[in-house]
Amino acid sequence: MATRGRLVALVSINRSSVQLRRPEQMPPLRRAPGGAHTTATPYAEAGRLRSERNDDGEKGALVSTLPDDALFQIFSRVRASGVALCAATCRRWRRVVATRAAAIAHALPDVGYHPHLALGIILNDGGARRRRNKVGGGRPPRFIAMESASLRLGLLDDGLFDSARPVASRNGRVVLELRREARGDGLTLCVCNPVTGDTAVLPPLAGGDCPGYYACAILTRDDLDDDCSCSLASFRLLLVYNRRSFTALRCYSSDTGRWGPECRKPGDKVSSNKLQHLGPAAVLHGVAYWPMHRAVFGVRLSTMSVCWVPCKSSDFLADFRVLGVSPDGASLSYISAGRTSRRHLCFTVETLRLPRSIDDLTMAAAAAHRWERQEFMCLPQLEIPGSTPLKLRWFGDKSGTLIFTIGEGGTSGAYAFNLATRSVEQLVDGVECDSWRNLCGYEMDRATLLWLLGPRSNKTSVDEELLTLKAIISSPSATVGTMCQSFTKLGSIYRCIDELTTLPSGQLQQRKVVEEELDRSLVLLDLCNAMQESFLELKAIVQEIQLVLKRGDNVAVQAKFQSYTRSGRKVLKQFKKISSKAASDEGCKVIKLLAEAREIAVSMLESTMHLLSKQIVMPNGSKWSLVSKAFHKKKIVCEEEQLQVLESDIVDLERQ
Amino acid sequence: MEVDKGKGEAEETRKVAEADRDTVTLKSSDGKLFEVSKEAAARLSTVLAGMIAGGSIDDNGTDLKQIGSEALENVVDYCNKHANSIPSAALISSSISFNTAPFKEPEEWERKFVDRLSHDALFDLVEAANFLGMERLLDVTCHKISEMMKGKSPDQIREVFNIKNDYTKEELEEIRQELAWAFYDD
Numbered sequence: 001m002a003t004r005g006r007l008v009a010l011v012s013i014n015r016s017s018v019q020l021r022r023p024e025q026m027p028p029l030r031r032a033p034g035g036a037h038t039t040a041t042p043y044a045e046a047g048r049l050r051s052e053r054n055d056d057g058e059k060g061a062l063v064s065t066l067p068d069d070a071l072f073q074i075f076s077r078v079r080a081s082g083v084a085l086c087a088a089t090c091r092r093w094r095r096v097v098a099t100r101a102a103a104i105a106h107a108l109p110d111v112g113y114h115p116h117l118a119l120g121i122i123l124n125d126g127g128a129r130r131r132r133n134k135v136g137g138g139r140p141p142r143f144i145a146m147e148s149a150s151l152r153l154g155l156l157d158d159g160l161f162d163s164a165r166p167v168a169s170r171n172g173r174v175v176l177e178l179r180r181e182a183r184g185d186g187l188t189l190c191v192c193n194p195v196t197g198d199t200a201v202l203p204p205l206a207g208g209d210c211p212g213y214y215a216c217a218i219l220t221r222d223d224l225d226d227d228c229s230c231s232l233a234s235f236r237l238l239l240v241y242n243r244r245s246f247t248a249l250r251c252y253s254s255d256t257g258r259w260g261p262e263c264r265k266p267g268d269k270v271s272s273n274k275l276q277h278l279g280p281a282a283v284l285h286g287v288a289y290w291p292m293h294r295a296v297f298g299v300r301l302s303t304m305s306v307c308w309v310p311c312k313s314s315d316f317l318a319d320f321r322v323l324g325v326s327p328d329g330a331s332l333s334y335i336s337a338g339r340t341s342r343r344h345l346c347f348t349v350e351t352l353r354l355p356r357s358i359d360d361l362t363m364a365a366a367a368a369h370r371w372e373r374q375e376f377m378c379l380p381q382l383e384i385p386g387s388t389p390l391k392l393r394w395f396g397d398k399s400g401t402l403i404f405t406i407g408e409g410g411t412s413g414a415y416a417f418n419l420a421t422r423s424v425e426q427l428v429d430g431v432e433c434d435s436w437r438n439l440c441g442y443e444m445d446r447a448t449l450l451w452l453l454g455p456r457s458n459k460t461s462v463d464e465e466l467l468t469l470k471a472i473i474s475s476p477s478a479t480v481g482t483m484c485q486s487f488t489k490l491g492s493i494y495r496c497i498d499e500l501t502t503l504p505s506g507q508l509q510q511r512k513v514v515e516e517e518l519d520r521s522l523v524l525l526d527l528c529n530a531m532q533e534s535f536l537e538l539k540a541i542v543q544e545i546q547l548v549l550k551r552g553d554n555v556a557v558q559a560k561f562q563s564y565t566r567s568g569r570k571v572l573k574q575f576k577k578i579s580s581k582a583a584s585d586e587g588c589k590v591i592k593l594l595a596e597a598r599e600i601a602v603s604m605l606e607s608t609m610h611l612l613s614k615q616i617v618m619p620n621g622s623k624w625s626l627v628s629k630a631f632h633k634k635k636i637v638c639e640e641e642q643l644q645v646l647e648s649d650i651v652d653l654e655r656q
Numbered sequence: 657m658e659v660d661k662g663k664g665e666a667e668e669t670r671k672v673a674e675a676d677r678d679t680v681t682l683k684s685s686d687g688k689l690f691e692v693s694k695e696a697a698a699r700l701s702t703v704l705a706g707m708i709a710g711g712s713i714d715d716n717g718t719d720l721k722q723i724g725s726e727a728l729e730n731v732v733d734y735c736n737k738h739a740n741s742i743p744s745a746a747l748i749s750s751s752i753s754f755n756t757a758p759f760k761e762p763e764e765w766e767r768k769f770v771d772r773l774s775h776d777a778l779f780d781l782v783e784a785a786n787f788l789g790m791e792r793l794l795d796v797t798c799h800k801i802s803e804m805m806k807g808k809s810p811d812q813i814r815e816v817f818n819i820k821n822d823y824t825k826e827e828l829e830e831i832r833q834e835l836a837w838a839f840y841d842d
Contacts, residue, residue: 066779070786073794077802084838088810088831090819116837453834 071096076107080114080446087453098454102232105447106221112327113400113420117449120145121394121403121414121427122174122194123439124165141166141176143194143442144427146416164190165438168216168280171398172445173235175218186210191218191235191254195448202237202252203259211241211248213272217281217288219301220445224286231255232447236301238281238288240265242272249304263304270297274318280394280440282323284332284354291323296332312350312371319390325397326351326374327420334371335402335419337392345382345390347402349375349419379417379424382406394441403427403441414439465493466596469604486604493597524598531605537567572606680708682718682732684725696735702789722787727780730773734793737765770800775817 066074075083075097083104087094097104124141140161161176168175172195178188186206192199205211219236237252247265252258274292281288287307289298296309311334324333331351340346352371384390384406393414394403400419406412413429414436472486541564548556679691698705707718720728770778778797785793805813814821823831 066782067786070782070794070798073782073786073798074801074805077799078805081838082802082805082807084835085808085810086805086813088823088828088835088838089813089817089821091822093819114837 068096068100072100072104075100076104080105080108080449083108083450084453087450094453097450098452101450101454102447105445105450106232108446111329113398113418114446115148115399115401115418115421115423117443117446118146118396118399118401118416118418119143119149119195119442119444121416121439122166122169122442123436124163139163141438144414146427147425161190166440167438168218169394169440169442170218170280170283170396171220171222172443172448173218173220174440174442175216175237187214189216189237189252191237193448194442195444196451198233200254203257205250205259209259209262211239211250213276214239214241215275215278215281215290216240217283217290217299219283219286219288222445223283224301238299238301240270240275240278240290240299242269242275245269247275249299249306251301251304260304265306267306277318279318279322282325282332282395282397284325284329287354289323289332291318291321291334296323296334309352309354320392322392322395322402324395324402327400329397330354333374333395333397335392335395337390337404339384339386340378342380343383343385344378344380345384345406346376346378347417347419348373349377375419377419377422381424382415393439396441396443398445399443401441401443403439405436405439416441465489466600469493469600490597490601490604520595521598524601527602527605534567534570538564541567680704680718682720682728684723684728685721686725688725688728690725690728690732692732692735696738700735700738700790700792702791704788720787723784724780726777727784730777730781731784731788731790731793734769734790737769738792766796767800770797 071093075086075093078086083097087097121144122141123144124139141164161178163179164176166174167177167189172193173191174194176190176192178190178201180186180188186204187210188204189202190199191202217238219238221232221234224234224236234254236254239250239252241248241250243262247270249263249265251260253260270292278290278292281290283289286302287298287300289296289309291297291311295311298307298309299305300307309332320338321334321336324335325331326333331353334350334352336348336350338346338348350371351374388407390404390406392402392404395401396403402417402419403414404417405414414427416425416427417423469486469489541560545560545564548560678694680694680697682690682692684690694708698708723731770781773781778800782794782797782801784790785797804816808816813819821828
């Protein structure tokens with residue numbers, strides 16, 4: 001209790017000192033009777049964060065001074081919807097959420113289906129037959145949005161994707177098979193996030209490596225083991241295909257950027273016909289599962305081992321079933337379609353809770369009897385006569401959306417059904433159920449959803465902002481005030497660049513260029529440090545000046561002013577050393593932006609120093625020094641911010 | 657003041673027996689001194705562990721200029737309580753590989769520890785824990801704050817944390833539309 005009392009007392013003292021100081025613009029020095037020499041060291045600023053807050057003057061506004069790291073820690077403990085609401089409270093929180101979207105999404109504890117993640121379907125119905133050998137142009141895949149979708153995808157119109165066909169889609173990523181220019185080209189797959197535009201083209205599997213028909217599964221970071229040390233953007237791709245005498249498995253890892261060795265699936269070869277109709281995979285605990293005739297076929301990525309889990313109901317046609325994951329993310333769901341006696345479409349969901357390590361065939365077999373029938377859902381709005389073709393296409397286990405196509409000719413359509421809300425939506429009509437092969441649903445991952453909260457920073461906007469900054473610096477009417485604003489702006493520009501560098505699309509292959517730029521950034525960082533020190537020094541002098549002014553000692557004032565200009569000049573000298581270095585013109589866009597921002601930062605610091613030293617040359621009373629002192633304070637804050645951003649920037653770069 | 661004097665005396669005696677200290681002295685931004693057991697400090701804070709290992713601990717009080725005395729007092733209080741409470745095996749193992757281990761619910765005493773803090777003190781403590789690399793304390797405090805946010809609308813969050821709304825009206829409307837899913841999600 002005693003400590004608590006003391007604590008409260010301390011807090012209140014702090015508060016009262018705030019209130020005292022603000023209205024009278026009283027310098028803190030007044031409270032130190034000993035004089036200038038003891039307090040005018042740089043360490044007088046020790047409680048910097050606190051004094052910043054005091055300047056704010058707002059009681060309890062402390063949360064706004066929490067560092068981004070701490071905010072991140074807080075955000076990753078509320079649910080996804082909670083994070084979004086936090087982002088809606090103020091700009092800074094929104095920025096923190098958006099810039100750390102991937103990490104927050106990864107740490108978020110919540111489970112369950114989130115229907116708003118589903119966006120629609122991606123399909124390529126052009127050139128249905130013999131497409132694999134087709135040479136020449138074709139249409140890019142189409143995106144058909146759901147009515148309820150929160151955004152429309154305009155991407156994929158890129159020339160790269162002409163006649164590409166979607167082969168898999170999970171958790172925000174789509175795997176597309178790119179067009180083959182020539183017969184011998186082999187298989188080129190591309191993994192992209194159509195919302196953020198991140199795209200990775202995988203090395204082609206050509207010649208002897210090229211598979212025939214194949215089934216493909218994509219695993220994202222959330223599917224991989226927690227102890228794997230890969231980045232949040234990494235993914236794995238698993239192919240299952242047939243060789244002459246066996247079924248082969250092959251895995252691509254985005255961390256190594258390479259295809260692993262071809263593994264031979266133990267046991268019998270899967271018939272090519274079955275392989276063609278494997279459809280989408282469900283992924284649970286790092287294992288990709290496909291429904292087969294009487295069992296579910298699973299491949300564990302980390303060991304490339306295979307397991308079979310017998311199904312309870314094995315009498316369903318391949319088109320009438322799809323595998324998914326239960327909302328709690330712990331069970332495999334087997335979703336099968338059927339007709340009620342009134343010919344209404346209905347779905348049955350059975351789940352099987354699987355342990356985390358299911359390598360063993362016997363274990364899997366033992367688990368088989370534990371399939372539990374969870375739900376039976378009837379859709380009276382959809383009547384299916386006995387002869388109507390029906391095909392379950394895809395299941396998104398983050399949104400709980402099931403995509404299926406019904407019928408032929410005029411009465412047909414592609415539908416989305418949500419298991420959580422039980423709502424059905426017709427996406428498109430006139431579907432030829434059997435000829436539409438290349439169709440995938442698409443749902444965002446949570447990281448993308450949070451990323452969308454951020455300013456859709458693109459490189460052009462950063463460019464523009466840099467240009468305006470340049471204009472501000474070179475304009476003759478620049479004052480210390482505008483400089484302060486510019487520093488804040490520069491900080492936000494750095495943040496934008498920061499975001500750009502974290503996007504995998506900016507895959508920085510030119511290591512050398514990156515490192516060179518990194519070195520130069522370090523120079524800037526040193527400069528920032530030096531500037532900070534000299535600001536503190538100047539501030540100390542200003543404080544002394546104020547004290548001397550109060551005493552009315554004119555001679556001392558003169559001396560102090562001289563020392564101020566002297567140290568100002570000293571700082572300016574440092575710039576000369578740096579300005580001689582020119583930036584290189586090569587390198588990718590992001591690096592160029594970085595270099596530009598760095599140059600601007602240097603010139604901004606320089607002109608600020610010029611301005612400051614000019615300001616103090618006019619010694620007409622205490623007013624000036626008070627003003628410039630206030631500016632100092634602000635500037636140091638900006639500086640600090642910028643410094644932090646720079647640091648994080650550099651850390652990011654190092655990681656790549 | 658008495659407490660500080662006591663601290664000062666303790667400091668004197670410590671100087672005499674300089675050889676093997678089992679505590680470290682920490683100095684807050686406003687110059688107050690706090691003692692904490694070396695073992696607990698090294699176990700709970702990665703930064704202090706690094707300083708102890710690197711020999712950059714000052715016998716006269718290691719300067720922690722970023723941390724105010726209230727926050728540091730809470731940090732020290734937490735360390736001492738943590739040292740006293742019998743640390744469960746799970747907690748020890750999790751403090752080794754904290755980045756990968758899922759968050760463990762705060763224990764009863766930890767809950768009480770953060771519950772008694774005012775908002776300001778809590779945020780200060782978050783900052784201090786973040787600065788000192790005290791994963792567990794950061795976990796516990798952030799957990800508390802996230803609990804305070806749960807089930808609240810943006811307006812309510814702003815009110816609780818006294819955040820200034822810096823969005824324009826148009827932006828707010830835009831956000832409302834963009835985040836419709838968050839407003840209606842369960």
